[in-house]
Amino acid sequence: MLRNRAGGPPACFSRSRLLFFFLLLLLVLPAEAGLKIRSDYSPHNRTRERRRSTTYIILHTTEGGAKGSLTKLKKYGEAHYLVDRNGEVVRIIHRDRIAMHAGRSMWNGQTNIDKVSIGIEMVGYHNKPLTKSQKTALRELLRQLQTIYKIPDSRVLPHSMVAYGRPNRWHRVAHRGRKRCGMLMAGDELRRELGLTSRPSYDPDVRAGRLKVADPYLEKVLFTPKRSTPAPPRRTTSPRPTPAPATGRNVIARGRSAWDIAREQYNASTTVYTFPDGTTKRGDQIRSWSRIPAGTQVSVKGNTVEQQSSAERVQVIGRDGSTAGEIAGAEVAKESTIYFFPNGSVKQGNQMSSDDFRRLARGTQMLVGYTYGGVISANRKAFDICGPRWNLATTFYRRPNGQILAGDKINERNIPIGTMVFYQP
Template sequence: MFALWLAGFGLATSRAWAVIQFDNQYYSPRNRERSVRKATSLIILHTTEAPSRSALRKLSDLGECHYCIDEGGRVYRIVDHRREAYHAGRSMWNGRANVDEFSVGIEMCGYHNKPLSAAQYRSLADLIGELKHIYKIPDHNVIAHAHVAYGAPNKWHKRSHRGRKRCGMMFALPSVRSRLNLKSRPASDPDVKARRLVVGDAYLAQVLYGRGPAAVAAGPVAIARTDDNVIAKGRSAWDVARDAYNDKTTLYTFPDGSKKFGNQIADFKQLPVGTRITVRADVRENRLETYQVIGVNGKAQDIAGDEVRRFTTLYVRPDGKYVRGSQLSPEEVLKLPYGTKVLVGYSVGGPIAPNRLATAICGNRWRSADTFFLIEGVLVPGNKVDDAKIPVGTMVFFKS
């Protein structure tokens, strides 16, 4: 009798959690510091690209998703669904950047090119159903991280581009969506259509939006075949490692057996066919982009591509002074000194004042590792800054 009454009460308040058993053992210690979202219009699906135990620990430590579903279908609560989780990184959808601010993120333990377990599909379908109900989200707004992630220019792409990640891309396939009771999907990429971004990964675009037989037949097997870790004709270091290509933890093993890390390679376009690339699983997903450095990561042009002279490209010189790309002539861009730090796609806020704190400038992103405070000429990331010691006059650089 009592149990019945409880069930009835649950239905009346929130139909939601009646059907799902949550496991709270990885509930994130970051919950306290995350603010409540003002809006929720998307559900973003991810694949951890790592086995469940290490993935769960990292997701919890960093507060990188709201829910994670392991191979057995167990649903872990990581961040309260009303608060902000840092799951999407550099992202944009329909002209709006920082997708974390208006989405719920669900991580599936598994890989973007491998099938999920039947138990995972069942749990995910239930969880999506509940969240759609709570937030009134239509089916075409349940999308993959691959839909919304975008990259700053790099050696392969001269402009900001879609295709920074293939994370969760199989959630665009009609065969997968039907198992999740999703009846529609986005017909095209709104940011590519509006020319805010270019297509950086034609294969991904085909998986996400293709209508022909290739897309329908692109089951996980077809996806896996095209997705190897070895450099080949038509498969570059970027195709394999994405934005971790020049990372010091990304290992390149050449055909002769010799090895180098990403930060030790000068010319990524001359890598021999057969070079194997190993990206560390624990840094691969959700890694925050940081600034790149002239001389270390290449010339300004290599780092910022066609965006070298944009208003949203910032250069912080070794002397600690910053300048916008739009303030520089082409000659001045070439003369930026070795050691200049480059931030692409950033807004400038500030200066910090007693009545204008960091939260007033960029909300709760002030604590993010990809927000920077220019303190005495040094770029201090938001997750390392001591909020009691930010000097008056400090400028804040945050992703726009």
């Protein structure tokens, strides 16, 4: 139907529309009014499930600049809000839906904190002060969200407080200290400025023996009452302060291991080690971690401290966990957990026999939380299988030759027939 430019819409149309917009305004206005806020939604926004409950607000620091961080957060749907240095707030995932921001996480025995929390990313670093505008904006954003979801101050937590790491060669058991993200937002003075009057005084998972402390400095920052925001490690009185990861302190030395610098990126193909003799190796090429000489420089790619790369979504038994259970938790036998065996066969969790589980070998690749869309054929293209998700970095293609490629790396004209498609529901 063509619209009459001069005459405008018919009266009945305009009246009902006006009423509709008025009601909509009433619904929308009280939510985030009083903030400089705009929407720049992730392509994942419409497909993410709604949360059944909202118990926590998790505070993050991007560990990188605004532009690059926003691009990545949008690409993977990894935050609800971003608060820029000038106080501008950006909506990335609608606050009622699930954003993938907390990664491997646990608080008070509850895992998968993404399903019960809102994630806010502050542009900046875990150990550098927020700007005045950021504090004003975050204070107001928290006030509004805490009112909407009835979240007490003691449940507004820095990401580093809930993130935890799987056993690795430096820490033989599951541990707190996987990252320092958002660490400064445990400081009493800053919390007061943000209108928060309480915070946890101890780590319930460490106390219950579920986790060990792998970063004593972080532990001290998070749980020791302080008069001011945390000082950088060198100024603490902690007996053995752990050096800060990455930024400027990226050289292996006595008491500073590859893990201290790169955390879980230590063996990633994107982490590059430059040895004192000038030769280089990627993290995934290093076999003998105890033989890395002091003076080796470690370069962790871009923002990887905070964002997950698509390569990390394809998890590998023997690298990301020693068993399927360590990687998928309660979801090991679910249809949405996919196993790619080294021999080339592919199974969903609900197709796995107990023999399959017993024989799971190192090198088996896994996707957790995925829908198997089917196989590409002559008259069934990627778009027919997963719609606009076809080129997302979180969609995966498993070619007949066994190669697994992310949607943002695939050439649509060159997807072989027989390629399997997996996407996030």
